[in-house]
Amino acid sequence: MIGGLLAVILLAPLAAALGCMLLRRPRAAEFLNLAAAIAVMLAVLRLLPLALSGPYTFWNSYLIVDPLAAWVLLSVASVYLLASIYAIGYMRAHKNAERLYRFYALFAGFALTTLSGPLMNNVGVYWIAIELTTLVSTFLVCFELDRESIEAAWKYIVVVSGGISLALLGIIFYYWGGSFHLGPTYDLTWSTLRNVAPQLNPTIALTAFLLVLIGFGTKVGLAPMHTWLPDAHSEAPAPVSAMLSGALLNTAMIGIARFIQVADAARLGSLPRVVVVAIGAFSLFIAALFITRQTGVKRLMAYSSVEHMGVITLGFGFGGPLGIAGALYHMLSHSLNKSLMFFGAGNAMQAYHSKRISRIHRVLSAMPIAGLLWLAGAVAITGAPPFGLFLSELTIMRAGLVGPNAWATFVMLALLIVIFVGFLNHFRAMYFGDNAAPELSHRAVPGKFHVSFWCLLPMWMALVPLLVLGLWWPQAISRYFTVIAAQLSSGGAP
Amino acid sequence: MLVAQLQPLAASVFSLIAIASLLLAFVMLGSRWLNDYLIAFATESWLIAILSAAVGYYGHYPELYLIALLTALFRGLLLPYLMLRIVRRLHVDRELYERLSPSASLVVGALLVLFAFVVSSHLGQSLGLAGTVAVLALTVMLSMKLIGFLMLVVRGEALSQILGLLVLENGIFLGSQILVPGMPLLIELVILFDLLVVVACFGVLVRYLVVHTGTSSTHELRRLVG
Numbered sequence: 001m002i003g004g005l006l007a008v009i010l011l012a013p014l015a016a017a018l019g020c021m022l023l024r025r026p027r028a029a030e031f032l033n034l035a036a037a038i039a040v041m042l043a044v045l046r047l048l049p050l051a052l053s054g055p056y057t058f059w060n061s062y063l064i065v066d067p068l069a070a071w072v073l074l075s076v077a078s079v080y081l082l083a084s085i086y087a088i089g090y091m092r093a094h095k096n097a098e099r100l101y102r103f104y105a106l107f108a109g110f111a112l113t114t115l116s117g118p119l120m121n122n123v124g125v126y127w128i129a130i131e132l133t134t135l136v137s138t139f140l141v142c143f144e145l146d147r148e149s150i151e152a153a154w155k156y157i158v159v160v161s162g163g164i165s166l167a168l169l170g171i172i173f174y175y176w177g178g179s180f181h182l183g184p185t186y187d188l189t190w191s192t193l194r195n196v197a198p199q200l201n202p203t204i205a206l207t208a209f210l211l212v213l214i215g216f217g218t219k220v221g222l223a224p225m226h227t228w229l230p231d232a233h234s235e236a237p238a239p240v241s242a243m244l245s246g247a248l249l250n251t252a253m254i255g256i257a258r259f260i261q262v263a264d265a266a267r268l269g270s271l272p273r274v275v276v277v278a279i280g281a282f283s284l285f286i287a288a289l290f291i292t293r294q295t296g297v298k299r300l301m302a303y304s305s306v307e308h309m310g311v312i313t314l315g316f317g318f319g320g321p322l323g324i325a326g327a328l329y330h331m332l333s334h335s336l337n338k339s340l341m342f343f344g345a346g347n348a349m350q351a352y353h354s355k356r357i358s359r360i361h362r363v364l365s366a367m368p369i370a371g372l373l374w375l376a377g378a379v380a381i382t383g384a385p386p387f388g389l390f391l392s393e394l395t396i397m398r399a400g401l402v403g404p405n406a407w408a409t410f411v412m413l414a415l416l417i418v419i420f421v422g423f424l425n426h427f428r429a430m431y432f433g434d435n436a437a438p439e440l441s442h443r444a445v446p447g448k449f450h451v452s453f454w455c456l457l458p459m460w461m462a463l464v465p466l467l468v469l470g471l472w473w474p475q476a477i478s479r480y481f482t483v484i485a486a487q488l489s490s491g492g493a494p
Numbered sequence: 495m496l497v498a499q500l501q502p503l504a505a506s507v508f509s510l511i512a513i514a515s516l517l518l519a520f521v522m523l524g525s526r527w528l529n530d531y532l533i534a535f536a537t538e539s540w541l542i543a544i545l546s547a548a549v550g551y552y553g554h555y556p557e558l559y560l561i562a563l564l565t566a567l568f569r570g571l572l573l574p575y576l577m578l579r580i581v582r583r584l585h586v587d588r589e590l591y592e593r594l595s596p597s598a599s600l601v602v603g604a605l606l607v608l609f610a611f612v613v614s615s616h617l618g619q620s621l622g623l624a625g626t627v628a629v630l631a632l633t634v635m636l637s638m639k640l641i642g643f644l645m646l647v648v649r650g651e652a653l654s655q656i657l658g659l660l661v662l663e664n665g666i667f668l669g670s671q672i673l674v675p676g677m678p679l680l681i682e683l684v685i686l687f688d689l690l691v692v693v694a695c696f697g698v699l700v701r702y703l704v705v706h707t708g709t710s711s712t713h714e715l716r717r718l719v720g
Contacts, residue, residue, distance in 0.1 A: 124681040128688055135695050142702060150702050151715040157699065158655055161692060162646055165662045168685075169639065172666065176673045180621075184676030203620040207613075231718040290720065299720070 002050050002065055003058055006119065008043040009073065012036040013080075013112040020105035026097055029104035030088045036108055037077075037084035040115065044070070044077040049476075052483055057121055061189060064121035067484045071328055072118040072254045075335035079246035080111045082339045082458040087239035089454030090346050094237070096144075103143055103237075110136045110243060117251035123171050123188045126255060127164070130219055133248055134160045140240040141232045152228075152235035159228040160218055167215020167255075173208035174262075177201055190258055197265035205266040212259050213275065219252035222279050222313060223286035226306045230290070233302035234355065238346025241298060245305045245342065246335035253309065253331070257316045257324075261488050264319075270404060276317035277405045283310030284415040292422030296355045297348060300426055301341045304381060307419055308334045308389075314412055315396040318403045324488055325481035326395030333388030333469055337381045340462035343455065344374030348430075351449035360430045370451040371431070373459040378427045380466055382420040388469035504552040505627045508672055511545045512627075512634040515668055516607070519641045519661055523603045524596045526589040528581050531657050532574050535664075539569035542668050549675045557679045558671070564686055565667070573660070573693055580653060580700055584710045591650030591713040599648050603641050610636035628673060635669025638662070650713035652703060656696045663689060 016036035020029040048070050055066035087107065091100060113133040120126035134157060142153035175188050177200040186192065197205065214225065221229035233241045256276075263272035287307035294300045308330065315327025347370050352360045363371040380387035393416065400409035500508075518541070521534040543566035550558030581587065594602065614632030618624045638661055645658030663685075670677060704710050 122681070124678075125684070128681075128684050131688055132691075135691055138695060138699070142699070145702060145706060147707055148717055150699070150706055151718055154652075154699060154703065154712060154715055155718070157695065158646065158659065161659055162643065162662060165639075165659070165666065169635070169666055172670050172674060172677070175677055179674055179676065184674070185678065186676075187678060201621055203617055207617065235718070293720075295720070 002047065002056055005043045005047045005050070006058060006063060006065065009040050009047070009077075009115055010112065010119075012039040012043075013108040013115065017105045017108035017112065020101045020108065024101045026100035026104075029101040030091070033104040033108050034084045034088065037081040037111070040111070041077045041081045044073045048074060048480075052480060055191075055487075061121055061187070062125060063119045064190065065119065066487065067480055068254060068257065068328075068487065069118040071480065071484065072250050072331070073115060075250050075332045076111075076114050076118070076247040078332070079242055079335050079339050080115075082336075082343075082462055083107075083239040083242045083246075085458040085461070086242070086339075086343050086346070086455055087237075089452040089456075090238050090343075090350070092452075092454075093350055094144075099143075103140070106136060106140050106143070107240070107243075110140055110240075111247075114243070114247045114251050118254050121189045121191075123174070123190065123193060127168055127171055130167075130216070130252055130255070131161070131164055133251065134164070134219070137232075137236075137240070137244060137248065141236045141244075143237055143240070144235070149235040152231035156228045156232040159225075163218025163225055164215050166218075167212045170208045170211030170213075170215055173204055173211065174200075177204035177208065190262075193262050194265050197262050198267060200266050202266065202268055205263070206268050206271065209259060209263045209266075209268070209272050210275065213256065213272075213279070216252050216255045216259070217279060220249050220256060220309050220313070221283075221306050222309055223283040223306060226283065226286065229306060230299045230302040233305060233342075234296055234298035238298075238342050238349070241301070241345075242339040242342040245301070245338045249305065249309055250331050250335065253312055253316075256313065257327075257488065260316055260319070264489070273317050273319065274405060277314060277408045280310045280313030280317055281408045281411045281415075283307065283313065284412060284419075288415045288418045288422065291419050292425075294426065295357055297345050297357050297360060297426075297430075298342070298355055300357065300423070301338065301345055304341070304419075304423065305334075305338060308338070308381075311393060311396060311412070311416075314400065314408060315392075318396065318399040318405065318408075319489070320399050320403065321482060321485040321489075322395055323399030323403070324485040325478070326392045326399055328481055328484060329395065329469070329473075329477070330389065330392035333392055333466060334381075336462045336466050336469075337377055337387070337389060340373065340377040340459055340466070341381055343459050343462070344370065344377060347374070347449075347451050347455055357426050357430060361433055363431050366447070366449045367451050370456055370459060373456075373463055375427060375431060376463055377459075377466075378424060380463075380470075382423050383416055384420070386467065386470045388466050391470055391473060500552065500627065504548070507548055508545065508627050509630050511541050511548070512630055512668060512672070515541050515664070516634045516637055519638050519665075520600065520603060522657065522661065523641060523645065524600045526592060526596055528587055528589070528651070528653055531654065532577055532581070535657055535660060536570055536574040538661075538664055539573070540566060542664060542671065543570055545668065546671050549671050553675050555675050558675060560679070561682050561686075564683070568686055568690060569660075569664070572690070576693055576697060577653060577656065580697055584653075584700070584704060586651060586653070586710055589649055589651050589654055591711050592648055593650065594648040599644060603644060606640040606644060607633070607637040610634075610640060631669050631672035635665045635673075638665025638668065641665075650711050652696075652700050652710045652712055655712060656693065656700075659692070660689070
């Protein structure tokens with residue numbers, strides 16, 4: 001049963017990608033991709049309850065299905081579905097209609113690599129999956145082929161490939177450390193690594209952990225390795241930005257969560273968690289700096305991703321059942337919310353033909369419903385009640401206060417307030433500002449901009465679950481988080 | 495653990511190859527001609543292939559012969575050929591926009607090697623391997639890693655940046671052959687293929703870069719800030 005679902009999850013995007021390349025028709029391509037996204041979503045929803053009794057392994061134990069992987073798959077699949085719907089409306093307005101089939105082929109391929117990442121049981125193969133996500137998405141980032149997007153793609157591939165090669169070095173160190181106890185040839189799966197961790201030489205274990213943290217941290221976009229993120233996220237087409245932010249970053253985050261578990265099992269003292277927490281807090285700091293003074297609307301969203309990845313890292317860094325539950329809840333809420341934000345930004349860019357915040361004004365009179373949804377999303381993403389992110393941030397802070405790194409909780413709280421003010425101030429200017437800029441004064445009220453059905457539907461589909469998650473934390477999810485937390489601390493969490 | 499029971503001859507062969515690869519990394523660092531980079535990179539890859547075969551021979555890992563063959567084919571012939579084609583097509587034969595002159599970067603490179611040595615001798619001591627070829631392998635691995643990063647930082651030509659990334663990976667390959675020769679075959683194969691894909695992607699990107707910005711220098715890519 002689970003094997004069949006896995007086959008659907010991995011083969012549906014593959015079939016869609018191949019189909020797009022064979023048919024070369026834009027209309028066929030967009031619906032093939034959408035069909036794959038729906039199939040993946042249904043399969044993941046069916047997989048969730050089954051995975052609870054995991055971990056299960058498949059294909060000579062190269063694939064693993066455990067609750068953590070299933071949870072990350074849920075957020076990836078949700079974003080894939082939302083972005084596929086949105087892409088239909090957004091990309092039809094795009095000028096390169098004859099290359100559109102290639103966009104959908106790449107998009108489905110990107111979804112395939114992103115979905116396969118969390119399922120990889122062998123640490124080395126996981127690294128390869130993460131590297132492949134970079135290679136495929138590079139071409140989505142520069143799909144518009146203008147100067148800026150090529151610059152973004154170049155920076156993306158160089159910074160991320162360089163960074164992630166450090167993670168490979170770390171993995172080789174782990175393998176080397178393990179080879180003193182397991183013999184020269186063995187399969188480095190997550191469970192092998194966790195079991196051998198207590199016997200690892202502490203110096204090797206610590207070096208390896210720091211290397212993988214920096215390496216996968218580059219992919220997650222944690223400061224100070226985040227430099228590629230604002231460029232790639234802001235230059236990619238809006239549906240791709242949503243995938244990068246809501247799906248890809250989580251896939252790399254799951255690696256960090258699992259390596260934290262290995263570091264716990266290796267009993268390296270408090271240092272690994274202090275480093276994780278410090279990097280998370282520093283990401284929040286950098287995000288706060290750049291959000292308050294931001295001029296580009298999509299870069300604003302990108303720095304908000306840096307912020308939220310910092311929050312999730314803090315959650316995993318604080319650890320304990322509360323910290324892990326908060327981080328996972330935050331992961332799903334952020335995926336939904338950030339998709340909503342990028343969709344809104346995409347609409348605004350098409351309506352005002354600019355990425356600059358100062359050019360966007362009186363959004364509500366230009367697009368009443370889409371504007372309202374975007375505004376609600378902005379309130380949600382800053383962590384205001386009654387949305388999902390409020391609950392998860394509160395949970396993470398509760399976890400932080402009782403742990404040894406309580407200082408980070410106060411830093412987090414202060415920076416979240418700064419970001420709340422800074423982020424919403426930009427929205428105040430875009431929605432209610434009187435636009436003192438003289439060159440804009442002659443068009444005081446922008447004309448109505450028609451937001452197509454395909455663009456509006458995914459915004460509703462993101463906002464409604466977000467509101468529900470904020471008001472009601474279902475019992476089933478709590479049980480899920482309890483199981484994941486128990487599994488993640490099975491190696492002996494502090 | 496392989497390095498513990500090596501014959502003296504094997505240990506010296508490994509050390510010789512490791513040191514020669516490090517020297518070649520310095521050749522790349524000290525030159526501004528793209529052809530020099532390519533030749534140095536190809537030679538380095540051949541050395542690594544020889545190292546794989548030698549480790550396979552002395553450590554009795556027959557699958558390493560396959561790795562050696564593929565390394566020589568991919569990294570020694572195919573990748574340099576692909577990049578030579580890019581060089582020919584772009585009509586750039588030398589680095590124009592280095593942020594640090596070759597001589598200065600040699601000095602910085604030497605400091606990085608010192609740093610790598612301190613780190614790896616510390617690691618070696620904590621493992622009781624001080625003075626063995628493992629420490630040397632670690633030093634070379636970390637140095638090539640750092641030199642690769644240095645090349646990424648100070649070189650502006652798109653091609654030199656690709657080569658910088660490849661030097662990073664060469665370092666990992668070299669170190670892993672000596673330290674973990676038994677690493678499963680599949681992983682090593684996939685990483686080899688992965689590298690090919692990386693270079694293919696870079697090739698496409700460089701072409702876009704030239705078509706749409708009119709230059710292959712990443713020096714011009716400085717619009718996205720803040």
